Amino acid sequence: MRARLKDVAARAGVATNTASTILNRRSNSWASKETAARVFKAAEELGYKPSRAALGLRLGSFKTVGLVIPDLHNPVYTTFADLLEQRMRDHGYDLILEHSRNDLKYEKHCLDSIIDRQIDAVTYFVSDLNTHLDFLKRAAKTSTHVVALTGPSIEPFPFDAVEMDFASGITAAVEHLLDLGHEHFAFLCALAKGQEAGDRPNVFNQMLKERGIPENQNSFIPCAHDLLSARNTFGEFLDGISGPKPTALIAMNDLTAIGAMRAASERGIRVPEDLSVIGVDNIPLGRFLPRQLSTIAQPLEELADATAELMLYRLNNDDEEDSKPQSRKFKAKLLIKETTGRVC
Amino acid sequence: MRARLKDVAARAGVATNTASTILNRRSNSWASKETAARVFKAAEELGYKPSRAALGLRLGSFKTVGLVIPDLHNPVYTTFADLLEQRMRDHGYDLILEHSRNDLKYEKHCLDSIIDRQIDAVTYFVSDLNTHLDFLKRAAKTSTHVVALTGPSIEPFPFDAVEMDFASGITAAVEHLLDLGHEHFAFLCALAKGQEAGDRPNVFNQMLKERGIPENQNSFIPCAHDLLSARNTFGEFLDGISGPKPTALIAMNDLTAIGAMRAASERGIRVPEDLSVIGVDNIPLGRFLPRQLSTIAQPLEELADATAELMLYRLNNDDEEDSKPQSRKFKAKLLIKETTGRVC
DNA sequence: TTGTAAGCGTTATCAT
DNA sequence: ATGATAACGCTTACAA
Numbered sequence: 001m002r003a004r005l006k007d008v009a010a011r012a013g014v015a016t017n018t019a020s021t022i023l024n025r026r027s028n029s030w031a032s033k034e035t036a037a038r039v040f041k042a043a044e045e046l047g048y049k050p051s052r053a054a055l056g057l058r059l060g061s062f063k064t065v066g067l068v069i070p071d072l073h074n075p076v077y078t079t080f081a082d083l084l085e086q087r088m089r090d091h092g093y094d095l096i097l098e099h100s101r102n103d104l105k106y107e108k109h110c111l112d113s114i115i116d117r118q119i120d121a122v123t124y125f126v127s128d129l130n131t132h133l134d135f136l137k138r139a140a141k142t143s144t145h146v147v148a149l150t151g152p153s154i155e156p157f158p159f160d161a162v163e164m165d166f167a168s169g170i171t172a173a174v175e176h177l178l179d180l181g182h183e184h185f186a187f188l189c190a191l192a193k194g195q196e197a198g199d200r201p202n203v204f205n206q207m208l209k210e211r212g213i214p215e216n217q218n219s220f221i222p223c224a225h226d227l228l229s230a231r232n233t234f235g236e237f238l239d240g241i242s243g244p245k246p247t248a249l250i251a252m253n254d255l256t257a258i259g260a261m262r263a264a265s266e267r268g269i270r271v272p273e274d275l276s277v278i279g280v281d282n283i284p285l286g287r288f289l290p291r292q293l294s295t296i297a298q299p300l301e302e303l304a305d306a307t308a309e310l311m312l313y314r315l316n317n318d319d320e321e322d323s324k325p326q327s328r329k330f331k332a333k334l335l336i337k338e339t340t341g342r343v344c
Numbered sequence: 345m346r347a348r349l350k351d352v353a354a355r356a357g358v359a360t361n362t363a364s365t366i367l368n369r370r371s372n373s374w375a376s377k378e379t380a381a382r383v384f385k386a387a388e389e390l391g392y393k394p395s396r397a398a399l400g401l402r403l404g405s406f407k408t409v410g411l412v413i414p415d416l417h418n419p420v421y422t423t424f425a426d427l428l429e430q431r432m433r434d435h436g437y438d439l440i441l442e443h444s445r446n447d448l449k450y451e452k453h454c455l456d457s458i459i460d461r462q463i464d465a466v467t468y469f470v471s472d473l474n475t476h477l478d479f480l481k482r483a484a485k486t487s488t489h490v491v492a493l494t495g496p497s498i499e500p501f502p503f504d505a506v507e508m509d510f511a512s513g514i515t516a517a518v519e520h521l522l523d524l525g526h527e528h529f530a531f532l533c534a535l536a537k538g539q540e541a542g543d544r545p546n547v548f549n550q551m552l553k554e555r556g557i558p559e560n561q562n563s564f565i566p567c568a569h570d571l572l573s574a575r576n577t578f579g580e581f582l583d584g585i586s587g588p589k590p591t592a593l594i595a596m597n598d599l600t601a602i603g604a605m606r607a608a609s610e611r612g613i614r615v616p617e618d619l620s621v622i623g624v625d626n627i628p629l630g631r632f633l634p635r636q637l638s639t640i641a642q643p644l645e646e647l648a649d650a651t652a653e654l655m656l657y658r659l660n661n662d663d664e665e666d667s668k669p670q671s672r673k674f675k676a677k678l679l680i681k682e683t684t685g686r687v688c
Numbered sequence: 689t690t691g692t693a694a695g696c697g698t699t700a701t702c703a704t
Numbered sequence: 705a706t707g708a709t710a711a712c713g714c715t716t717a718c719a720a
Contacts, residue, residue, distance in 0.1 A: 002485075004713060005713065005714065006713075014690075015690060016691090016714085016715095017714090021690095032689080035689085049459065050713080052400070053397055053404075053406070053712080054401050054696090054714040057395070057698090057713080057714075058715055059714085059715080072426055073628070075417055082416055097441055116393050118395060118396055118397060228632075258629075262631075262632040262633070284417070284571060287571075287606075288602055288603050290633075290634055291634075348696095348698090350698095360697090360707090361698090361700080361707070362707075364699060364700090365699090365700095379705080398696075401697080401698075402699050403699080
């Protein structure tokens, strides 16, 4: 059987609590060096590890934070998870990773599971604010700290948030494509299951209209988050198109950009000669494709830093519940690589 | 504050243990429908969730299993993790995912952390058997069940194992390349930090020698697991080579194959015209590259099935500690796609 | 310096 | 049918 503190104490010939005090190097321990040494030795010999269950029960915390990502297979999220884990571990917290499979229903399940576990804090990518406002409130009730990873909000966000603004990056991308002479655009938008496109098409159309491109020269193509869906959706779009094909594609994430490029290549469409492609995320993989993927980059390290910082602040100031929600804002940057070119 | 069972009982006007019995639908509960309904209602209203900490302490288990993967950024592992998670969740177990960053030292840390958490069972990719034989023994002591994901072992493996045999797949790959007329081979081998190449080069040389290719026409190139290392290592190899360049490359995993192909493309070497490439793993991504990646495929779903099955068997038969270790064996299969071709 | 005892939230045993 | 009570392993006053 697993060794308990009691066993360690017995073997060292002290009382249980004495062993506890010594092992935790509590300041009120005036135990003799000798005694302390005996206890450490006993713990070592027995391979003693404190029971997380007992610790959790007694201390009311597992020293663990949660991260819910939409997609375990998208490198942008695993990269972020990795970064955040390192930062939290440096401060003595474990990170539990859940993934919601790009499904709003399942996301709710993940968040519930996080709360169940009495995790100290959670951070997650907010796909739809309304859907989760009730979660945020419930989390607040069980005193689970939340840091939301979200788009920019106009009103002050009612919870701690790391806000990522893609708008300027997308605008820069469009303007860069216009400079290259492109006039026919496609916009591939990865949507979670159960998520609506919302006003994204309008935003896109509006942006182009302001720059002299009429609405009938733009195509808004909703698809799922995975490679296969991107390939199929964009492929079917290409096959079904009647007028002139788009010469420029902006994909809402790098992974779908890769899927779309495959669909193009299957149809003899060359990138970037026939089609310029810009993704979003700047996943490491993008730099290792035969053509390095042009992309709108998220500053992942800074996002992880900010997230860790906000979490740790709450974790360390558990008392001051009333303090104002904080937010950190970041902007995406256009990164031109090898999948964009002048229109032929 | 979070609602406790005591609160639910109070609100329903019953004793704590009665509430427990009812909520868990224990068979000895002869509670009246009325009482039961009241308890369920109270639990609902209070948003009652049992405390994992208390449950863990009382039941001695968290109904959780662990999976340690070498690399969170390699789709083959996240795919496996996803599959295993689904299967375990179907049987009421949560999956905790750790990644050891392809570092033998850190892997040990991960495994320790798993044991610490009083997790019921753990499965992990054995990179080096000797390094971890002591872990396996220690796990046995704390009655943490282990299923090892490992290469084929000659002697019966002393623990439950899912054995993956790549040898026949690699042989098939070599023979296929020979059929295509290749005579100069490179072998890119991803090694974990702290891991030795062992007899891999010899196995490789021997296999080719038996088929008429002298040793000086083979290159064994060790590298790390990541894209960047693969690109740099293979790039430097290409730059430094004096005699004829290899026309065939077998990379020990798809990710490094992608990195190596990038290095080739940067040097104007075309795939497959100038260089045939075969990876290992059959990651989904491989099918969405401009050239679909030829690969040696692991049957991931079957591996996940087998792993889940072995784990669940131990979990459900906690008593029969003495029963023999079991193993399930699988073979990799060659999958020819678009990155292999006749030598020009 | 060390020991005693209470308590964290739950389940299980035994009375009632 | 239901209720007291002990126990899981640990920390932390407080007493000695």
